[in-house]
Amino acid sequence: MNVLIVFAHPEPQSFNGALLHTAVAALEAAGHAVQVSNLYAHLFDPVSDRHNFTTTRDASFFKQQAEELYATEHNGFAANIEAELQKLAWCDVMIWQFPLWWFSVPAILKGWVDRVFAMGRAYGNGRLYEHGPFRGKRALLSLTTGGSAADYSSGGLQGELAGILRPIHRGMLQFTGFTVLPPHVVYGPARQSETERQTVLEAWTARLPGLAAEAPLEVGRY
């Protein structure tokens, strides 16, 4: 498999960082190819604007989707955006490694989607959901939470995690054609012992080589 890991955490020594390094090692040891988009390390700018493009369709009024279609036709994406699009084309499996912030991904990862999932390349002209350009590829959220598993269960303080993740699973991943795999969730690593964390990393190592054969997640439509 060709695996793209998008990593969005400000602290390299964090448990998210450990999960990233574990994934790279486990996948490479199993003979898979890995590319990492380390958004904080690469100072990725999440603000979507004209700097997504080297081309300009209309200098007087910025309509992002129109600029995206124009850039698609004229090879007009900025180099860092084109590089991410090439990684998306290359990968069989995409993993997002991030901490759950405010019931969503960190802004640096949201902006990666805003800028890279461009009309013409990631969707458009009726190519969406099961007809999306990324059909045949698999995607998996690997995330940490502050709260416990009980907090993120039905009736818990925060409520069921599946519902919280649905806009990401449905509106970002399935929308562009990805087959979604069950998320890898680590609840409250900050309160885990070193032994518990080690067990988590071993389970992650054991899961990764088999991603191509896993049954997809039933996300459910809204």
Add this chain to the structure above:
Amino acid sequence: MNVLIVFAHPEPQSFNGALLHTAVAALEAAGHAVQVSNLYAHLFDPVSDRHNFTTTRDASFFKQQAEELYATEHNGFAANIEAELQKLAWCDVMIWQFPLWWFSVPAILKGWVDRVFAMGRAYGNGRLYEHGPFRGKRALLSLTTGGSAADYSSGGLQGELAGILRPIHRGMLQFTGFTVLPPHVVYGPARQSETERQTVLEAWTARLPGLAAEAPLEVGRY
């Protein structure tokens, strides 16, 4: 009322821009005070990191919540973050004006939440949901979509909008104590006639002065 409008669109001439200017004019004409956080115009950086702070609790390992608590105790928020916190303290009503991108807010607005809703100031020590620091304040999402109302209904292409907005309503606004009002949604303004858009702006003008008396939205827990 004191009203804070957070505006997140890259094109000032967009219909989002028209909704912003309409809101400012309508509220001020009714005698209310308005402050606008125009995130694109102010080049707001949505990447949450050490630059949220002037203080440093631990220079060797960045743990954001710990730095937030330390900054709360030592008046250590960066000037632009402190300015937003002051606006939040000042306002009775907060309006977010944005286009729905990927079933969520644009990254520049997500990062405003990531950076400004700091532990110690926006939540923490058991102060969350109905005990959140912003209790007594009201919040309202004013958004545009690309798709039609039918697309965002149950069984439609995208599915019910209420579910798509729930992580924002529940996980960002109610979590910090806000009372959530029904969203103001403009479906597909790009395909509306000038007359239709004018009607939308007039309805928005008519709604705004009565926000303090509106019945809250039933968001529902996950």
